[in-house]
Amino acid sequence: MDRRRKGVWGPKLGKNAIIFVDDLNMPKKEKYGAQPPIELLRQWMDYEGWYELDGEKEFRKTVGVTFCAAMQPPGGQKTITNRYVRHFNVIYVEPYSDYSLKTIFGNVMDWMFLSQTRYQYGAGVKSQKDNIVAATIATYQEITKRFRPTPAKSHYTYNLRDVSKVFQGISKSDPRAIPDDASIVKLWAHECMRVF
Numbered sequence: 001m002d003r004r005r006k007g008v009w010g011p012k013l014g015k016n017a018i019i020f021v022d023d024l025n026m027p028k029k030e031k032y033g034a035q036p037p038i039e040l041l042r043q044w045m046d047y048e049g050w051y052e053l054d055g056e057k058e059f060r061k062t063v064g065v066t067f068c069a070a071m072q073p074p075g076g077q078k079t080i081t082n083r084y085v086r087h088f089n090v091i092y093v094e095p096y097s098d099y100s101l102k103t104i105f106g107n108v109m110d111w112m113f114l115s116q117t118r119y120q121y122g123a124g125v126k127s128q129k130d131n132i133v134a135a136t137i138a139t140y141q142e143i144t145k146r147f148r149p150t151p152a153k154s155h156y157t158y159n160l161r162d163v164s165k166v167f168q169g170i171s172k173s174d175p176r177a178i179p180d181d182a183s184i185v186k187l188w189a190h191e192c193m194r195v196f
Helices: 034-045 099-115 129-146 162-171 183-193
Strands: 002-005 008-010 016-023 049-051 058-060 064-069
Touching: 016 099, 034 049, 034 058, 034 064, 099 162, 129 162, 129 183, 162 183
Parallel strands: 008 058, 016 064
Antiparallel strands: 002 008, 049 058
16 A cells, blocks of 8 residues: 555555455454454444554545455354445355256266377266266265354365365376276265365
8 A cells, every 4th residue: 555645545546456355254253242353344444444553543544445355145143234234235146056066067077078088988987977976066065064164163164166176186087097987986085085
């Protein structure tokens, strides 16, 4: 941020800054329900700046800044106040249906089987496509139910990128190393253990 004039800061002239806040509803609530990190962000939304902690404790206005945030769907203890949400345009993205996921990752497996030009996968391996896709999606859904993110274990945030990593690992295999259906199942299990 550059100093524009006394008490006003912002990005270089002619530029805009975007501040992206991920996991907006992650801060733990205090005894009375306040979330101090969110209150600091709300202060900028209401007053366009913050007070400087050192020196004269002057108010620093920030211009040319846009906030963008992402969070899990609200529910239970993980909600944020309407006082803060009113500053945003809220967009909700519906999760994919099982049918859509099977179509997407089934096409990925089809591409994997067709992309091999020199060596081809055997018929037994190809016959496991639907089972692998269904089992991966079921594994992903079960893991997202059992391993919920908490402040102590915030790395328990699984999404479709993790599912795609399973198929990416399988697609890097060599058809010569996967001669039968048992081998592709072992490879699938290994990739699921590696990713999840």
